[in-house]
Amino acid sequence: MHHCVTVNGSSLLFCEVIPRSTYGWCPGERYCSDSQGFTAQRDLVDARPRSYNGRRTPSRYRALLRMRKAKRRPVESSNRATDSPDTLFSKIDAQKTAVKRSSSSAATIVWLRGRGDLRIHDNPLLLQAQRLNEPLFIMFTWSSADADKNYGFGEAQRVFLFSAVDALNRALNMRFQQVIHYVRLSDDAGLEEYLQLFHFLEASLSARTLLMARRYEPPLLQLDMELECTLTKQRKWKVYTHNMHLLHEPWTVAYDGDATSSAGHFGTLLPFWQAWQRNADLPPEPAAAPSTLPPAAALERCEPRTPACCEKPPPLAGDAFVDRTTRCAPFQFVTSLVETGLHPVRPGTKRWDTVLLGSWAVDEERVRAFLRDFLEHRLPLYEKNKSRADLEVVSRLSPYLALGMLSAREVFHATRAASRRLAASKRSKTFERRLIWRDLAYWTLYMFPEAVTTPIRSHYASQEWNEDPRLLAAWQRGSTGYPIIDAGMRQLWQTGWMPQNIRMAAASFLVEYLNIHWIHGLQWFHRTLIDLDIAINAMMWQNAGRTGLDMWNFVIHPETSARSSDPTGAYVRKWLPELAQLPNAYIHAPWKAPESVLSSAGVQLGATYPQRIIADLGAARKQSQAAVLEMRSRSMPQFFNADGYDRIRVPVLKAVSLPHERFQQTATADNTVWRHVFTRREFREAPFATHLPHETEACDRQEAQLLPKDSTRAMQGKSDAQAAA
Ligand SMILES: Cc1cc2nc3c(=O)[nH]c(=O)nc-3n(C[C@H](O)[C@H](O)[C@H](O)COP(=O)(O)OP(=O)(O)OC[C@H]3O[C@@H](n4cnc5c(N)ncnc54)[C@H](O)[C@@H]3O)c2cc1C
Incomplete structure (x- = not known):
């Protein structure tokens, strides 16, 4: 169910999804079993004075919750390794006014992770925070787990991410007098640690509302859903997740191989594009930047990892995820982005990052100017010259889209508008297709969650x-x-x-x-x-x-x-x-x-x-070709159809509006079918396992029911990678 909001008079700017608890379903129900216990416990927590880990704090950090005065000088960027905690907090303190916390001043947390969310324009998290109008706490977390070799940020991208977060921090500060609070998590941070962090924010800021962008990498999606579930069911948080990254999310596109399309083979761009167009309206128009943000909620601070801060974690009876007797909280609020450990270049080692960064803009205004420049000067040349490496014609927007410094929806609509102003001969079909190709990549990963490590065939x-x-x-x-x-x-x-x-x-x-x-x-x-x-x-x-x-x-x-x-x-x-x-x-x-x-x-x-x-x-090519043929000759026959096309198992799922609902579907039914996929002629024509045992015949029957008789033939020889490339 969607709750749609009209902003600025008439236009529909974005839709928000209502909090998940309404759906009454969570993955991993084990996290949701004792919500009664947690409710009682939360009341206990609320009764205590708040500070780091529920303890009273040293007098110099005494005020419990601080808000900014409406007009004051921007706070200097906190992203400097040289700022000691004392200097930094006294700087911030000098510009804040303490306010008494009451239940009505519960804070809203905006949690940034660098997956599609590092911008001010077309940012549903900030717009929702503006409407909620509660003290706002913007947070960026980092753990070595975020640099996971399969699903995390790579080394080069970490350099860029570092600069992008820093630039966003400065922009938020200049524009809204907000700073991003940096949290360093332990190396293997998982669900429990995040829960501790949110528990801490709940205790310290009375926070009960969390806003975050959806992530799509399978383990991250799973983690986010479990976290959301636990917070909403056990701790009565309101958790709002938003699509900040894609034109359409994978679970909203019903595509399991189009029985009527002869546009191309299953999983290639053109049939997906057709399904994408058929299943959903155009992506929503991008929203403007918020005009204002609510005042900042500030944390009572104590020196991280000192006995005063963590000798005694909060005594929460029945709280399974906090080690109450011995441990300091595994997370630390640090005073500079450097201290999070995000930057991959260690002090004293060679600065390979400087050249890398030299080619790219990092602040949002320059990135947006870069988009405008592309639309004005290079889009008209794109269709003809997109394959020319010696000309600078392509958009070079991919680094910004990857981190969400630019909204894909904004690029999509801005390109359409710019194309309309061009003569027909200068318009580019390919550019828009490439943005949809991006959605196809996410759909593929969603349908085949192992695709990062394991062959889909x-x-x-x-x-x-x-x-x-x-x-x-x-x-x-x-x-x-x-x-x-x-x-x-x-x-x-x-x-x-x-x-x-x-x-x-x-x-x-x-x-x-x-x-x-x-x-x-x-x-x-x-x-x-x-x-x-x-x-x-x-x-x-x-x-x-x-x-x-x-x-x-x-x-x-x-x-x-x-x-x-x-x-x-x-x-x-x-x-x-x-x-x-x-x-x-x-x-x-x-x-x-x-x-x-x-x-x-x-x-x-x-x-x-x-x-x-x-x-x-x-000769080299013949060798690699022979390796494929050899593998095909000893594979089980059900992996090929009668014409020699490779065959894979594909989940058949309905389009739904939320990832949870899709998970429900997969959890309840063995809903996969065999589908043949495009296979080069040189492989199809060589001998492959052709005898048709019982199982292979069943596969053929299953596929025949889904495809019209002549469509296999019609599609033979077509691979549409080139169509978009
Ligand atoms: C082996 C290989 C690995 C790649 N890895 C990545 C990657 O990690 N990240 C990445 O963004 N792109 C990747 N691409 C796709 C493509 O090369 C880049 O998106 C493109 O070169 C970025 O330049 P651009 O922004 O000027 O693209 P443009 O041609 O201007 O296209 C505009 C946007 O469309 C999207 N797009 C373009 N091509 C593709 C594609 N093939 N699939 C999905 N979306 C696309 C990108 O977001 C891109 O920014 C990879 C391509 C290959 C062949």
Whole structure:
């Protein structure tokens, strides 16, 4: 059920979802069994004076809850490692007025996590906080678990995240006199620790309302739902979660393979796009920034981790998740973002982050100006030149979309509006499709939660790969001897970004020519991309690795593709200055250059620039192809349909408005069907397990009921990765 709000007169700006407790269902019911006990306990807690961990605090931090005066100087940014707690809090204290806490001044918590929520414009959390008009406590938490190697932020992205949070802190301060409170959590922070944190905020600020953006990575989604459930059911919080990241959320798009579409194979972009359009209205228009925010709620502080602060955690009878006898709270409110441990560069080590950040804006106003610049100057050139790495035509918005410094809905609507002003010949279909491709990535991850680590085509798990670490290292470092691949990998290392077609060329090279498992590519991108997006990265690597819902119907040749993506050679010259003097004829194939040309360009192969790590691309390709065929020849027959297409099991689920409802569906029914997915002709035509035992026939029958007779044939040979690329 949605409660829709009209802001600024007539237009419908956003819809909020009512608190979850209304639905009466939570995952993991074990967390919800003793709500009576918790209600009684909460009353006890409320009766105590609040401070860190329920204790009275030293006199210099005495006031219990502070609010800001309506007009005062902005607080200086707290994100400085040099601020001691004393200095910082006295600065803040000097600009706040203590207010008496009463039940009517319960605080609202806005919890930022860097997953789609780091902005002021089109931010439903801030807009809702504005309407609630309770003292506001904005919080950013960090734990090493947030840097998890599968679902967390990668190293390069952490640098960017650090700057983005810092910039948002400054912007909130300038505009609304709010600061972000930083919390450092223990290394393996999980549900219990978060519950302790919220329990503490409840005790310290009378907080009972939590606003947060939805996360979609499977373990994070699960954690958020459990947290929300426990807080709402056991502790009577109101928890509001909002979509801040996607055009449409995955559970709202009913797509299990379109029986009537001949647009393309299951799981590829075009049929998903059709389902996406059919199932939902256009994404809501973006909302403006809030005009004001309520006054800040401030915490009573004590020195973190000192005996005064934590020698005695609150005595909560029946509270399973607080160790009442021995432990200091595992979280700390720290006074600077540096102290959270978010920044990956340790003091005294080489500052590799400076170059990385040099290429990107971090404050929201500049990011928005960057979007406007794209719409005005580059969108008209996009359709024709989107594959040109030597021209700056694509939007380069991905790092901002990944962290939510820019709203995808705003980009979607702003692009539509800008396109309407363009002559028909200059409009781009592809740009909008790419934003929907982003939704497809999240839908894929939602349907196949293991996709970050495991082949979606499960039989491909047994394929043999090349394990040579020297080849992998050469690819990672950009020293394969193929200029377009090396230029891309060096751009990635230095700036955290590459254009799409160069990413595809690099991925294709790793999988098709080096025959190295795509998971190594995914992990390297995870570590080095500034625009890391768990869902997109997984989808693209699965597709490149031939194990995804789509399978690229092409292999990208590193020399011939370079001639179309970088015809002037400017891209290679920029990232490989050692080749800059080579003439165009040889810039993408220095091994073909006569010795005289190499020497007058100052190039010595094997010394100034590497020799090719594999010289016979044709033979290398045959080897990786043979590995796939060999795997298919020993896979169980139910993994293929009669025409040789790979087959996978797909959950069939109704579209619902909330993730909880979808989980309910999966929890109650064995609702999967077999679906065939696009498979390259070269694999289909080779021998595969064809005898049809009982189970395979059943699969065929099941699929035949879902697809019209001729649709398999109609779709043969179509892979639409290219349609959007
Ligand atoms: C192996 C591989 C891994 C990738 N990993 C990521 C990743 O971790 N994060 C990421 O944002 N993109 C990833 N991409 C997709 C794509 O390369 C980038 O989104 C794009 O290059 C970003 O540049 P841009 O903002 O100028 O894109 P534009 O062409 O201007 O597109 C606009 C936006 O559309 C979205 N988009 C574009 N291409 C795709 C796509 N293939 N799938 C889903 N959404 C898309 C992005 O949000 C992008 O910012 C990957 C591609 C490959 C081949």
